[in-house]
Amino acid sequence: MSAATVDTLRRGNAAASVPAGDTASSRSDHIKFAVFAIAVLTMPVWLSPIGAGYPDLVQKFAIFGIFAIGFNILFGLTGYLSFGHAAFLGVGSYAAVWSFKLLTMNVVPAMIFGVLASGVFALLIGYVSLRRTGIYFSILTLAFAQMSYNLAYSVLTPITNGETGLQLALHDPRVLDGPAEAGLPTTTLFGMETIGYPGFYVCAVMLIVAYYVAMRITRSPFGMTLRAIKSNQNRMNYTGFNTRPYTLAAFVISGMYAGLAGSLMAVVDPLAGAERMQWTASGEVVLMTILGGTGTLLGPVLGAGIIKYFENIFSAFNDQVLGRIFDFLPEVLQNLMVTLVHPFVGEGWHLTLGVVFMLIVIFLPGGVMEGIGRISARISRSRSNRSS
Structure with missing residues (x-):
C-alpha cells in the first residue's frame, strides 16, 4: 500500500471520527459569525433610523x-x-x-x-x-x-x-x-x-x-x-x-x-x-454583561449597545423632543404624556435603565439573549404546529 493511500485513509478516518453534532455546531457557529460580522460592519446604516x-x-x-x-x-x-x-x-x-x-x-x-x-x-x-x-x-x-x-x-x-x-x-x-x-x-x-x-x-x-x-x-x-x-x-x-x-x-x-x-x-x-x-466603569461592564446575557457570545455586545444607546440618546431627550414624539395626540394628552415620560429621559435616563435592568433580572435572568431564545422557541413551535 502506497504512502499516499495510507494518508488518504487516515484523513478519511479522522473525518469519520468527527461527530455529526460537532460538525453541525461548527457550521452554525460560522453562520452566526458571518451574520454578526455583516451586522457590525453595517451598523451606521441600520442604526440611523433610531438616531x-x-x-x-x-x-x-x-x-x-x-x-x-x-x-x-x-x-x-x-x-x-x-x-x-x-x-x-x-x-x-x-x-x-x-x-x-x-x-x-x-x-x-x-x-x-x-x-x-x-x-x-x-x-x-x-x-x-x-x-x-x-x-x-x-x-x-x-x-x-x-x-x-x-x-x-x-x-x-x-x-x-x-x-x-x-x-x-x-x-x-x-x-x-x-x-x-x-x-x-x-x-x-x-x-x-x-x-x-x-x-x-x-x-x-x-x-x-x-x-x-x-x-x-x-x-x-x-x-x-x-x-x-x-x-x-x-x-x-x-x-x-x-x-x-x-x-x-x-x-x-x-x-x-x-x-x-x-x-x-x-x-x-x-x-x-x-x-x-x-469603579463606575467597572460596574458598567458588569451591567452590560448581565443585561445582555451572561455566558453567551452575543449577549454582552447587545448589553453594551443598549446601555450606550440609553446613555447617549435617552440622555439627550428633552420636553421639545418629547413634544415632537407625541405630537400626533390631542394637545391635552400630548402634555400629559410629556409630563409622565419626562422623569425617565434626559438627566433621568438612569431611572429608565434601572427599570429595564430590574425587569430583565426578574423576568429574564438570562438577559436579552434569553428573551430572544424564548421568542425563537415560540416561533418554532407555532411553525411546527401549523405544519402538523
Whole structure:
C-alpha cells in the first residue's frame, strides 16, 4: 500500500471520527459569525433610523462591545465577578497614548502595546486576587482598581499627567514619524486617518476579531474547563485538578480584551484620563454583561449597545423632543404624556435603565439573549404546529 493511500485513509478516518453534532455546531457557529460580522460592519446604516448611526456612538458600541466580551470570558465562563476591570481599560489607554507620543501615530503599535501592557498588569493583579474566590475576589479586584485610579490621578502624574489626562503635544518625539510641524497630528492606519467612520471601521474589525476569538475559546477544551470551574470548582480541586492556571489565564485574557478596548478609545480620541479607571466603569461592564446575557457570545455586545444607546440618546431627550414624539395626540394628552415620560429621559435616563435592568433580572435572568431564545422557541413551535 502506497504512502499516499495510507494518508488518504487516515484523513478519511479522522473525518469519520468527527461527530455529526460537532460538525453541525461548527457550521452554525460560522453562520452566526458571518451574520454578526455583516451586522457590525453595517451598523451606521441600520442604526440611523433610531438616531444612533453617527460615528462617535457606533465607535462606542464597538469599543464597549469588546470590553464586555472580554469581561464575559472571566465572569460568564469562569464565574469570577471582577469589580476592577476598568483598571485594564485605563492601562490600555495610557499605553496607546504613550505609543502615539513616543513612536508613531499609526494605531497598530498602539493597540499592540495597549493589549500587552494590560495583559502584564492583569497577570500581576490576577496572581494576587485569584488566591480568593467569591465576594473576597470581587473586593480584591475593586481595591486594586481604586488603587490604580488613585495612582494615576496623583502619584504617577509624570506618567499619567494626573487630573488633566495624558494628551498629545507638539514637542512629542515620535521617533518613527518625527515631531509635529504644524498642529497636532491625527491617528492613522498606514496613512489613512482614523477619524469618523474610518475610526469606526477600525473598531468594528477589532470587535469582529474579538468575537471570533471568544467564540473559539468558548468552544475549545479550555473553554469547557472554564465552564466546569464555574459549575463546581471545589469538586475539581478535590479530584486533584489544578484550576489556578486556568482561572489566571482567563483573567489575563479578559484583561487583554479590556486593554484593547482602552487602546481603541485612544485611537478614536487620543487622550487618556484616570476617570476611565473609576469603579463606575467597572460596574458598567458588569451591567452590560448581565443585561445582555451572561455566558453567551452575543449577549454582552447587545448589553453594551443598549446601555450606550440609553446613555447617549435617552440622555439627550428633552420636553421639545418629547413634544415632537407625541405630537400626533390631542394637545391635552400630548402634555400629559410629556409630563409622565419626562422623569425617565434626559438627566433621568438612569431611572429608565434601572427599570429595564430590574425587569430583565426578574423576568429574564438570562438577559436579552434569553428573551430572544424564548421568542425563537415560540416561533418554532407555532411553525411546527401549523405544519402538523
